[in-house]
Amino acid sequence: MKRLNTILLAFLVLVLALGLGAWTNLYNDTTIVVSISPDTMSVSTVGDSVDTMGYNSVFVLGHIAAEGSIAGETLTAAKYVEFEIEESTGSGVWSDVPDASLTNYVAGNNDGTIGKAALAAHQPGTYYAQYMGSKRWIRIVAATTGDFDADEGVIVTALVIRTDAKYKPVTH
Numbered sequence: 001m002k003r004l005n006t007i008l009l010a011f012l013v014l015v016l017a018l019g020l021g022a023w024t025n026l027y028n029d030t031t032i033v034v035s036i037s038p039d040t041m042s043v044s045t046v047g048d049s050v051d052t053m054g055y056n057s058v059f060v061l062g063h064i065a066a067e068g069s070i071a072g073e074t075l076t077a078a079k080y081v082e083f084e085i086e087e088s089t090g091s092g093v094w095s096d097v098p099d100a101s102l103t104n105y106v107a108g109n110n111d112g113t114i115g116k117a118a119l120a121a122h123q124p125g126t127y128y129a130q131y132m133g134s135k136r137w138i139r140i141v142a143a144t145t146g147d148f149d150a151d152e153g154v155i156v157t158a159l160v161i162r163t164d165a166k167y168k169p170v171t172h
Contacts, residue, residue, distance in 0.1 A: 027169070028165075028169035028170065029165050029168060029169075030161065030162065030165070031055075031163075031171075032159055032161050032162075033048075033050045033162065034157070034158075034159055035047030035049075035050055035060075035139055035140040035158045035159060036048075036156060036157055037157065038155065038156075038157040039155070040152075040153040040154065041142060041144070041153050042144070042150045042151075042152065042154075043144055043148065044142065045141070045142045045156065046139065046141050047140040047141065049137045049139045050137065050138055050139065050160040050162070051137060052135075052136055052137065052138060052160075053136050054165060054166050054167060055162040055166065056163075056164035057162075057163045057164040058130070058138065058160065058161070058162050059128060059129070059131070059160070059161040059163070060102075060114060060128065060129055060131055060138070060160055060161075061126065061128040061160075062114060062115050062126070062127045062128070063125070063126045063156065063158070064115075064125065064142075064154055064155065065155035065156075075117055076118065076146070078146045079118075079144075079145065079146030079148065080144075080145055080146060081116070081118075081142055081144055082108045082109060082113050082115065082116045082117075082142075083113065083114050083115045083116075083127050083140060083142055083143075083158065084096065084108065084109075084110050084112050084113050084114070084140070084143055085097040085102065085129070085131060085139075085141075086112065087112075087133050087135035087137065087138050088135055088136070088137040089135055089136060090136050090137055094139070096111040097112035097133055098111050099113075101131065101132050101133035102114060102129040102130065102131060102132065102133075103129050103130045103132070104127070104129040105129060106127075109143065109145065114127045114128065114129040117154075138160065142156045
């Protein structure tokens with residue numbers, strides 16, 4: 001059920017980002033890839049790599065459950081989670097995506113940060129950005145900072161939404 005809710009949330013974010021007129025062609029034009037499956041984490045998690053070849057537009061989405069959820073970890077100014085985007089040409093060498101290659105980036109420990117769940121304005125929730133870089137492969141990293149309790153952790157998931165396919169219809 002968690003996976004279905006995450007996918008529905010991804011479609012909603014995509015439709016809002018692209019405009020309601022784009023809804024009619026989403027099935028033939030779009031694929032959603034789970035980079036980090038919904039799970040409880042207490043240490044940094046590196047998502048699966050996603051191939052962006054064949055798509056003109058790529059969105060990344062990271063979601064962290066609200067405090068008081070099943071996991072129960074309380075985030076503070078010294079204990080937080082950042083969603084960071086990394087890119088690669090396929091050689092196995094990964095680097096942070098430059099902020100200029102993302103929309104909606106935020107200041108973080110590294111370039112390529114699209115969201116920081118901590119306190120005040122950075123409450124847990126959904127963070128997204130459009131990737132405008134030129135590398136073939138991307139992945140999402142949910143990076144923890146601070147002392148997380150291994151028995152509690154936080155619930156995170158991350159998706160890559162590939163759209164505006166060069167060859168249609170896409171294979172689902």
